[in-house]
Amino acid sequence: MSGPDPSSAPTPPAGRVRVRSTDARPDAGPPSGTPRGRPEEADDAAAHYTRGLVRAQLRLGLACVVSFLAVVALLTVTMSAVPALDAVVILGVPLPWLVHAYGFYPVIVAFAVVFAVAAARNERRYRALAEGSAGPAEAGPDEAVPDEAGAP
Amino acid sequence: MSALPLVAIGLLLLATGLIGFYGLRISRTTSDFFVASRTVRPVWNASAISGEYLSAGTFLGLSGLVLLSGAEAFWFPVGYAAGYLLVLLFVAGPLRRSGAYTIPDFVQARLDSVVARRVTSVLVLVIGWLYVVPQLHGAALVITSVAPVPPWVGSVGIAVVVSAVVAAGGMRSITFVQAFQFWVKLTALALPLVFVLMALGGAFEPGGAIVTFDPTAVFPHDAGPGGLDAYATVSLLLALLLGTTGLPHVLVRFYTSPDGGSARRTTVVVLVMISVFYMVSSTLGLVARVVAPDLAEPGVADTVVLTLPTRLVPGLGGELLAALVVAGAFAAFLGTSSGLVVALAGVVSQDLFGGTVRSFRWSAVACTLIPLAFALVTIPQGLVTSVGTVFVFAASALSPVILLGVWWRGLTARGAVAGMVVGSVLCATALLASSALVAAGYGTGSSGATADGVAGVVRALLAQPAAWTIPLATATVVVVSLLDRHGPPLRTDRFLRRLHVPELRRR
Structure with a gap:
């Protein structure tokens, strides 16, 4: 919906998508303040659901990052401030060194998977709401970005 | 000196050239050049992203720094991986949906300001060039350890190959090249690691002798997690976490995913891939502390990965493994440099020449020559810390604007420009002042460690500025x-909606 002018994107030949730089070029799209198409007020419901989606995704991201940092802090304090762990030696390496070398990656990957699943769920919920209220044509006013039209 | 490493480098370059050429045959349009037509599949794309993210810093530098200064080195790969987690949480999907080619494209589209675009472009170029320099230094370091040639041969060689491949094939061929190079890099560390661990377990000794060592001497408490400095650790982690978001070659990669959801899935796969690589590289660092304490000197430590196989695995096997490591190291230099040069050439050609394919090619050459010149006149520092410095700068200069641009509708062009200028100037000043202090003998080395009071605090703040430059x-x-x-620009709401609303599924 933003900048790019859907009508200006040439219909891609089969199998290959020619993508022009979209909203980024100063000469592409209308100047600011002259929105194309209907005014936003026309679909209040869609706008409402969109704000809800953005807030949900931001909340999700912040919740993930805060809990991730909490786990990292906990792990760090444990491995650095518990002297007894130094005595635990596995294959010749003290446990704190092993935790530092390997312990953080499973945490990172676990948070990544949780986030990706939850973010996709937020989007499905948004889609269901938007399509239920406004019908498919109104659902994603602008998600059909021109360059995606031809992407498989 | 064995010729095997040179043969390995030759084979790697040949394979890179062939794959690049194959890419050339199928990249014909402008968008093939810039974003591979946005049709790259998640696994391919994830291999390519990992291939360019894993640089000389973690291939050679990580184990070197573990050997040199202990467990604090592990913060770098942990921070790089966690930085990717932040990319996933806050920018992967939205930036893919923005539809822009480069970070400056995004900033201009978001803020409707050519000035903000130009400032962003300058910062992207500075960050990219700074990031290429350690790769070229790494090439110089490796080439002198495998052949009797002057160091500049390695840097110039990498620069020539990178500019040729990028100029010839653009993003599409680079995607294949980098995906290939990720697997080369992983194999080149994992396979030698297996043999090295077998050797440590006594597999190659007639009597099955197991290497014995005193854990408290090899892994002393003070060099381990027990000795960490709270301020330096927090500041470094903050920089690494946020810095990834501001790296030009990381963001440009999301534009090659078909949609926002696949950009997220790709990022999860990338996190798994780079985590595996970092664990392998970290293990080599631990092994290095056991078997190569004699190499624990600045400048030499970064070559430890190259010497481990021949030290532990006897005969031809060791030499073949060493040659494989050398090939992997060159894959690291090539992968990261070519990804950066693609991103930078995209910026230069769009800003100065209207984004044609011809200008992209010339920009690619120019964007390789500038860091090459810089690399040839500067002295290599520790590889992993050089790369870390780039993260500090990116986190201070670009990341706040990108994150706020995606999530805060109140961002204005003036705010963005002011923040980028303040962040980059503060950060650059702090880092330059810190290295001037080190050069003047007030370093954080053995003498600096005992310093306390105001001078010590100031030194710590300058050496790790992220904790105050990013908030400021x-x-x-x-x-x-x-x-x-x-x-904010009038079309902000529409643009933000485009960033966050999922694409229509084709039914």
Whole structure:
């Protein structure tokens, strides 16, 4: 919906998508303040659901990052401030060194998977709401970005 | 000196050239050049992203730094991986949906300001060039350890190959090249690691002798997690976490995913891939502390991965493994440099020449020559810390604006420009002042460690500036945006909706 002018994107030949730089070029799209198409007020419901989606995704991201940092802090304090762990030696390496070398990656990957699943769920919920209220044509006013039209 | 490593480098270059050429045959349009037509599949794309993210810093530098200074080195790969987690949480999907080619494209589309675009372009170029320099230094380091040639041969060689491949094939061929190079890099560390561990377990000794060592001497408490400095650790982690978001070659990669959801899935796969690689590289660092304490000197430590196989695995096997490591190291230099040069050439050609394929090619050459010149006149520092410095700068200069641009509708062009200027100037000043102090003998080395009081605090703040430059830059962006009477651009809401609303599924 933003900048790019859907009508200006040439219909891609089969199998290959020619993508022009979209909203980024100063000469592409209308100047600011002259929105194309209907005014936003026309679909209040869609706008409402969109704000809800953005807030949900931001909340999700912040919740993930805060809990991730909490786990990292906990792990760090444990491995650095518990002297007894130094005595635990596995294959010749003290446990704190092993935790530092390997312990953080499973945490990172676990948070990544949780986030990706939850973010996709937020989007499905948004889609269901938007399509239920406004019908498919109104659902994603602008998600059909021109360059995606031809992407498989 | 064995010729095997040179043969390995030759084979790697040949394979890179062939794959690049194959890419050339199928990249014909402008968008093939810039974003591989946005049709790259998640696994391919994830291999390519990992291939360019894993640089000389973690291939050679990580084990070198573990050997040199102990467990604090592990913060770098942990921070790089966690930085990717932040990319996933806050920018992967939205930036893919923005539809822009480069970070400056995104900033201009978001803020409707050519000035903000130009400032962003300059910062992207500085960050990219700074990031290429350690790769070229790494090439110089490796080439001198495998052949009797002057160091510049390695740097110039990498620069020539990178500019040729990028100019010839653009993003599409680079995607294949980097995906290939990721697997080369992983194999080149994992396979030698297996043999090295077998050797440590006694597999190659007639009597099955197991290497014996005193854990408290090899892994002393003070060099381990027990000795960490709270301020330096927090500041470094903050920089690494946020810095990834501001790296030009990381963001440009999301534009090659078909949609926002696949950009997220790709990022999860990338996190798994780079985590595996970092664990392998970290293990080599631990092994290095056991078997190669004699190499624990600045400048030499970064070559430890190259010497481990021949030290532990006897005969031809060891030499073949060493040659494989050398090939992997060159894959690291090539992968990261070519990804950066693609991103930078995209910026230069779009900003200065209207984004044609011809200008992209010339920009690619120019964007390789500038860091090459810089690499040839500077002295290599520790590889992993050089790369870390780039993260500090990116986190201070660009990341606040990108994150706020995606999530805060109140951001204005003036706020963004002010924040980028404040962040980059503060960070650059701190880092330059810190290295001047080190050069003047007030370093953080053995003598500096005992310093305390105000001087010690100032030195710590300058050496790891992220903890104060990032908040100051962010505050500047917010305050100036709020005071800006012009307010955010009128089409902000529409643009933000485009960033966050999922694409229509084709049914």
